[in-house]
Amino acid sequence: MELPFAESYKIKMVERIYRSTRKQREDWIKQASYNLFNLKSEQVYIDLLTDSGTGAMSQNQWAAIMTGDESYAGSSSYYHLKDAIRTILGFEYFLPTHQGRAAENVLFSVLVKADNVVPGNSHFDTTKGHIEYRKASAVDCTIDEAFDTDSLHPFKGNIDLEKLEAVYTAHPVGQIPMVIVTLTCNTSGGQPVSMQNLRDVYALSQKYGIKVVFDSARFAENAWFIQQREDEYRNKTIKEIVAEMFSYADAMTMSSKKDGIVNIGGFIAVKEEALYKQASVFNIMFEGFNTYGGMAGRDMNALAVGLDEVTTDDYLENRIQQVAYLGNLLIANNIPVQKPIGGHAVFVDAKKFLGHVPKEEYVAQTLAIELYLESGVRGVEVGTLLADRDPLTRENRYPKLEMLRLAIPRRTYTNNHMDVVAVALKNIFDRRELINHGYRIKKEAPIMRHFSVELEHADDTNQD
Numbered sequence: 151m152e153l154p155f156a157e158s159y160k161i162k163m164v165e166r167i168y169r170s171t172r173k174q175r176e177d178w179i180k181q182a183s184y185n186l187f188n189l190k191s192e193q194v195y196i197d198l199l200t201d202s203g204t205g206a207m208s209q210n211q212w213a214a215i216m217t218g219d220e221s222y223a224g225s226s227s228y229y230h231l232k233d234a235i236r237t238i239l240g241f242e243y244f245l246p247t248h249q250g251r252a253a254e255n256v257l258f259s260v261l262v263k264a265d266n267v268v269p270g271n272s273h274f275d276t277t278k279g280h281i282e283y284r285k286a287s288a289v290d291c292t293i294d295e296a297f298d299t300d301s302l303h304p305f306k307g308n309i310d311l312e313k314l315e316a317v318y319t320a321h322p323v324g325q326i327p328m329v330i331v332t333l334t335c336n337t338s339g340g341q342p343v344s345m346q347n348l349r350d351v352y353a354l355s356q357k358y359g360i361k362v363v364f365d366s367a368r369f370a371e372n373a374w375f376i377q378q379r380e381d382e383y384r385n386k387t388i389k390e391i392v393a394e395m396f397s398y399a400d401a402m403t404m405s406s407k408k409d410g411i412v413n414i415g416g417f418i419a420v421k422e423e424a425l426y427k428q429a430s431v432f433n434i435m436f437e438g439f440n441t442y443g444g445m446a447g448r449d450m451n452a453l454a455v456g457l458d459e460v461t462t463d464d465y466l467e468n469r470i471q472q473v474a475y476l477g478n479l480l481i482a483n484n485i486p487v488q489k490p491i492g493g494h495a496v497f498v499d500a501k502k503f504l505g506h507v508p509k510e511e512y513v514a515q516t517l518a519i520e521l522y523l524e525s526g527v528r529g530v531e532v533g534t535l536l537a538d539r540d541p542l543t544r545e546n547r548y549p550k551l552e553m554l555r556l557a558i559p560r561r562t563y564t565n566n567h568m569d570v571v572a573v574a575l576k577n578i579f580d581r582r583e584l585i586n587h588g589y590r591i592k593k594e595a596p597i598m599r600h601f602s603v604e605l606e607h608a609d610d611t612n613q614d
């Protein structure tokens with residue numbers, strides 16, 4: 151008999167988590183105005199709010215923390231990280247920042263001007279925020295298959311080259327500072343971009359003289375899918391695949407809280423010295439001197455080790471296997487999810503799950519609240535609350551997909567935890583016909599409302 155799969159690590163340190171009763175959770179979520187961001191972490195049993203900064207570091211990362219060099223200028227930790235970025239990702243120049251959005255802020259301060267157009271594959275929310283804040287616009291060129299949760303396209307993060315070329319020909323080149331390719335594409339469900347697509351996007355962009363920037367938060371997970379799904383990469387190592395991926399980029403931004411497997415940090419890396427020098431000015435202004443940016447020396451050390459670990463084949467097999475494990479449990483129970491299962495999260499199709507809840511009552515948020523009440527599991531809405539209002543009309547924007555995202559922290563939970571999540575969702579699925587109403591907004595902020603929004607039951611006949 152073939153031996154079953156098991157994790158290639160054992161546990162050296164544990165952190166207590168707490169179960170609660172349904173009554174407690176009813177009180178807590180009401181006090182939190184039905185916004186899961188307002189819950190205290192002790193009120194959550196299994197926390198799948200995000201995979202950002204929530205992973206477990208290895209003993210080698212913790213050892214590297216102890217040898218961090220906190221010199222203001224020229225620390226050995228800076229040089230460790232510089233070496234890792236050069237050898238693993240292939241960039242000569244880099245700037246540390248305190249997290250991914252800070253990398254965007256610094257790089258876009260150089261590149262993005264008012265009225266610019268920035269095409270990409272479903273830009274991440276902070277990326278779009280930093281573009282729109284500069285009065286430029288983000289154009290989504292993701293392939294259409296990404297918006298059909300039942301399509302089994304192996305690379306739903308791909309850019310549609312015709313849509314991209316249409317943007318390139320519709321505007322003067324000077325108005326398009328770059329194309330941003332997000333690896334993997336979070337907004338479409340942690341879906342990968344193929345090597346072929348990266349190569350084609352680069353060739354097309356070179357033809358028009360437009361820079362290619364990778365938003366690289368989950369680059370290693372993307373490389374794993376290339377190895378599994380693109381024939382010619384079957385026998386290549388992850389490090390070889392990663393090196394080729396980044397050969398098709400002029401610059402990158404990174405949220406190290408994802409595939410850096412650290413709790414905080416980010417960076418920009420570029421190939422061209424001139425761009426590095428321009429970005430340095432903003433880095434010093436917003437983040438810190440070039441050899442630490444927003445990071446402590448110890449954190450740069452841990453990140454250098456994290457970049458090496460995340461690009462090993464066995465780490466990624468463990469990682470993706472666990473996400474697929476949860477996804478397959480849900481599929482076995484007929485729960486509608488984005489397929490194929492992505493790299494860092496399982497995305498439940500809330501419109502298909504809760505067909506009776508009107509779209510004006512925040513369907514995915516309703517499902518997220520139900521899941522919390524059922525089990526103490528915290529997921530996150532990727533739907534109408536997140537999509538926010540149109541900046542001009544102030545009307546709600548209803549996105550094509552209304553999702554409950556279950557993001558899995560790296561090396562943190564066991565498959566027993568995944569079993570709990572799956573049973574909780576099955577219980578809700580079995581009684582879904584009884585859920586007819588969602589929530590309405592009591593208070594919201596003018597931008598990025600999902601973090602602070604206050605909600606109440608939409609059904610007036612409800613006891614509260």
Ligand SMILES: *Cc1c(COP(=O)(O)O)cnc(C)c1O
Pocket residue numbers: 202249250251252274276277332333336365366367368404405406407408415416
């Ligand atoms: C998380 C993330 C960011 C922003 O990074 P932070 O570290 O949260 O500031 C940008 N792009 C993508 C794709 C991300 O996942």
